[in-house]
Amino acid sequence: MIYKFKTKPYKHQVAALRRLLKLQFGGALLMDPRTGKTKVCIDFASILYQADKLSRVLVVCPVSVIDVWIDEIKMHCPAKYRITIWDKEGRKAVALPRYGTEYLDFVIINYDAFSTPGEIIGKLPDGSPKRSKKNGGRFDVVRKLKAWQPNLIILDESHRIKSPSAKKTMAVQRLGKVAEYKILSTGTAVTKKKRVFDLYSQWKFMKPDSPLIAEHTSLSFKKKYGVWIDKNGYPQWLGERNQKTLHRLVHADSFAVTRDECFDLPANFPPQIIHVPLEESRKVYIDMAEEMIAKIKTGEITEASIKLVLNLRLCQITSGIARTAPSEKYPKGRLVRIGQEKLRILDDLFEDWFEQEEKLVVCARFRADLASISKLAREHKVVPQLIYGGQKRRDRTKNIETFRNRSGPAVMIMNPQAGALGIDLRTASTMIWYSLTSSYVDYTQAKDRIALSGKANRFVYLHCTGTYDETQYEVLQGDDMAVKEIMASPEILLRGFK
Numbered sequence: 001m002i003y004k005f006k007t008k009p010y011k012h013q014v015a016a017l018r019r020l021l022k023l024q025f026g027g028a029l030l031m032d033p034r035t036g037k038t039k040v041c042i043d044f045a046s047i048l049y050q051a052d053k054l055s056r057v058l059v060v061c062p063v064s065v066i067d068v069w070i071d072e073i074k075m076h077c078p079a080k081y082r083i084t085i086w087d088k089e090g091r092k093a094v095a096l097p098r099y100g101t102e103y104l105d106f107v108i109i110n111y112d113a114f115s116t117p118g119e120i121i122g123k124l125p126d127g128s129p130k131r132s133k134k135n136g137g138r139f140d141v142v143r144k145l146k147a148w149q150p151n152l153i154i155l156d157e158s159h160r161i162k163s164p165s166a167k168k169t170m171a172v173q174r175l176g177k178v179a180e181y182k183i184l185s186t187g188t189a190v191t192k193k194k195r196v197f198d199l200y201s202q203w204k205f206m207k208p209d210s211p212l213i214a215e216h217t218s219l220s221f222k223k224k225y226g227v228w229i230d231k232n233g234y235p236q237w238l239g240e241r242n243q244k245t246l247h248r249l250v251h252a253d254s255f256a257v258t259r260d261e262c263f264d265l266p267a268n269f270p271p272q273i274i275h276v277p278l279e280e281s282r283k284v285y286i287d288m289a290e291e292m293i294a295k296i297k298t299g300e301i302t303e304a305s306i307k308l309v310l311n312l313r314l315c316q317i318t319s320g321i322a323r324t325a326p327s328e329k330y331p332k333g334r335l336v337r338i339g340q341e342k343l344r345i346l347d348d349l350f351e352d353w354f355e356q357e358e359k360l361v362v363c364a365r366f367r368a369d370l371a372s373i374s375k376l377a378r379e380h381k382v383v384p385q386l387i388y389g390g391q392k393r394r395d396r397t398k399n400i401e402t403f404r405n406r407s408g409p410a411v412m413i414m415n416p417q418a419g420a421l422g423i424d425l426r427t428a429s430t431m432i433w434y435s436l437t438s439s440y441v442d443y444t445q446a447k448d449r450i451a452l453s454g455k456a457n458r459f460v461y462l463h464c465t466g467t468y469d470e471t472q473y474e475v476l477q478g479d480d481m482a483v484k485e486i487m488a489s490p491e492i493l494l495r496g497f498k
Contacts (some may be wrong), residue, residue, distance in 0.1 A: 003047050006078040009039065010264050012257045016040045019255040020183065021047065026152065028184040028206060028254035033356050034269065034456060035262050037185045038072045041154050044183065046079045049104040054151030054181065056105050060172065061156035063087060063110040064348040067275050069156070070108070079104040086113070089277065091141070096148045107150070111160045113141045114168035114175075138171045145175055152181040157352050159188045161205060162198035164218040169201050176205040184254075188355050196246060197222050203253070212249040259455070269458045273473075274345055275465045278318070281339030285317045285467060289493040314493070315472065318342075318464040319435045321368045335368050342434060342462045343372055349432065349460070350380050354409040359428040363416045363446055365435040370413055373434065377411050387414035387423070396423075403427070420445040429453035432460045436472050443476050468493060 009017070013036050020027045020040070029037045041059075048054045059069055070083060082103040084094060087110050097105045119136025120129045132139070153176060155161065161169040176182055184202050200221045203213045213221060222228065225246050227238040259265070278285055292314070316322055320339035326332060346362070353360060364370055370388055377384040385399040403412045404427045412425055416437040428450050437443050450457055463469040471493075 001047075001051055003043075003050060004078060005043065005076075007039070007076050009043065010036060010262060012036075012262045013040050013043075016255045016257070017043055017047075020044050023253065025207065026181040026183040028158075028202070028250075029186070030250075030254050030256040031185075031187060032257065032259040032262075033187040033353075033358070034458065035187075035257060035259055035265070037187075038069065038156070039076045041156075041183055041185060042073055042076045045104065045106075045152055045154075046077055048152070048181065049079050052101070055101045055103070056099075056148065056150045057107070057152045057154065058145060058148075058150035058175075058179070059106060059108045059154045059156060060111060060114075061108065062160065062348045062352060063112065064274055064345050064352075065156060066108055066110065068272060069106075073106055077104065081106060083108065088113070096144060107145075107148070109141075109145075111168055111172075114138050114171040115166070116141070138167065142171050142175050146178050150179050152183070153179040154183045154185060155202070155205065156185045158184040158186045158202050158205075159198050159355060160352075161201050164201045164204075169205075173201070173205045182206045196225055196240070196250075199250065207253055210249070210253055212246075212253065266456055269456055272458065272460045274460065274462050276341050276345050276462055278464050278467065279339065279341055281317055281320055281322075281341060281464075284322055284338055285314065285464075286494065288313060288317060288322075289468075293491060293493060314468040315435055316366060318467050318469050319364070319366055319369050320372075321366060335366070337368065337372065341464065343376060345462055346373065346432070346434065347376055347379075350376065350382075350411075353430065354380050354382055357409045358430055359403070359406075359410045359412075361412045361414065361425055361428045361431045361450060363414060363419075363431065363433050363435070363437075365415065365417075365437055367415075369434060370415065373413050377413070380409075382409050382411055385410070385412045387412065387419040389415055389418045391418065400425070414446075416446040417442045419449060423449055424452065425449040426452040426454070429455040430458045430460065432462070434462055436461075436469070436476060438472070440476055440478075466494070 012031075016029060016031065017040050020029075021044070026044070029040060031037050045054065045057045061069060066085060066087060070085075073081060073083060080103055082097060082105050084090070084097050084105065084107045086094075086096070086107055091113070096107060097103070116137035118132035118134065118139055121132045122130040124130045131137075155172070161172050163169055182205065184206050186202070188198070200213055200216070200218050203210055208214070216224065225240065225242050227241055228235045229238055230236070316335070317338070320337055320342060321335050322338050323333040323335055324330065362373055364373055367388065370386060374384045374386065385403040387396055387399060399412070400423055403410050403425065410428075412428065417439065420442040431447065431450055437446070447459065461473060463473060
């Protein structure tokens with residue numbers, strides 16, 4: 001059988017694909033972040049589909065990378081495919097695709113689906129809900145997916161099931177029994193000595209009969225490959241042992257590569273746009289957009305003022321904040337948080353990237369966002385550094401030095417206008433645009449802060465679907481026609497809500 005790639009693979013991707021095919025059941029892709037694990041998974045599924053060995057693929061991934069999977073399948077899959085999104089909204093709206101071999105079916109679901117509680121069946125003595133341990137929530141999800149019988153299950157960022165006792169871990173492991181082929185995709189499994197203990201739960205899903213774990217419980221696995229003492233009532237890791245045996249057994253079921261070993265990777269990655277549905281902020285955005293549409297039509301908002309008005313008010317709402325009506329105490333009103341949509345996505349990104357010990361730069365326009373993102377970083381036990389307008393020079397210098405010199409995960413949260421000039425954040429290669437600036441100069445110069453990272457830079461954008469976020473991004477890419485289009489057809493502000 002001759003397989004024709006839709007897009008040319010890198011050498012390490014060919015090696016990874018050959019390894020999965022040789023293992024026959026799939027395997028673990030223990031590849032550094034941004035080395036192209038997703039394409040390898042798609043090509044593996046496409047080859048087996050072409051060989052009539054599978055037609056149903058289940059992808060389990062963080063909610064923040066669902067859009068990445070959609071884009072990657074469209075880009076790399078040479079087969080006739082069909083994509084079904086089974087996130088929280090998708091599970092309400094669509095059923096799983098019907099059996100058949102006419103399409104290579106990809107069903108994409110997020111990890112949170114496997115931790116949702118069962119349906120409410122009563123009340124406990126303290127008045128809290130009593131929930132079923134058989135029906136509703138994750139139980140229905142697993143039941144329906146088992147009935148669909150996926151041939152291949154791919155766990156993207158598979159360290160999400162590292163905890164043996166977590167509800168989602170046990171649910172995913174039960175589901176794994178129905179699939180003939182399974183792939184673990186993670187860049188964190190063997191990057192740190194302590195991380196090797198995360199492998200137990202992942203291998204229990206992928207290959208429970210592997211010599212790596214077959215004779216072990218989670219506790220005995222830890223004891224075999226680590227030295228532990230009890231301290232303050234908790235086990236504390238002191239060091240490693242039996243490492244040659246561990247590495248031999250891990251690599252018997254996997255393919256591993258570091259970024260430094262991949263010599264033909266691109267200088268930069270394409271921009272990654274994450275589409276964020278408006279939920280709790282939806283009504284406020286629609287009301288504000290409708291008011292602005294009316295003012296544009298009556299001439300109250302002119303082309304000269306449209307950038308200022310839209311960039312301020314609509315961008316605040318898509319960031320999850322809005323200004324209250326003036327009052328005696330607050331004559332100009334005050335900003336209050338009305339939504340958490342982007343924060344939830346950022347939380348999801350932080351979970352994986354801090355686990356991978358990434359250094360991140362997050363650009364956010366409003367003070368309220370800087371504060372909320374800082375709080376979120378601390379919840380992940382990462383102390384944030386900030387750059388904002390009006391900051392004392394010595395404080396800014398200290399924050400930059402702390403960020404650059406920190407080992408392990410780190411995050412710089414900056415206002416793009418304040419951080420656009422004169423600073424060097426080259427120790428980071430990932431920049432997340434939580435909210436966009438209205439200035440093309442500030443935008444391009446803020447991006448240049450990580451230009452000298454020496455790695456392939458990654459720019460990630462959080463866009464609320466169908467909102468002014470998308471229009472503003474088009475303007476910043478040099479599309480000045482976007483403003484003229486709004487003046488000619490202001491209903492474009494509601495393009496995602498019609």
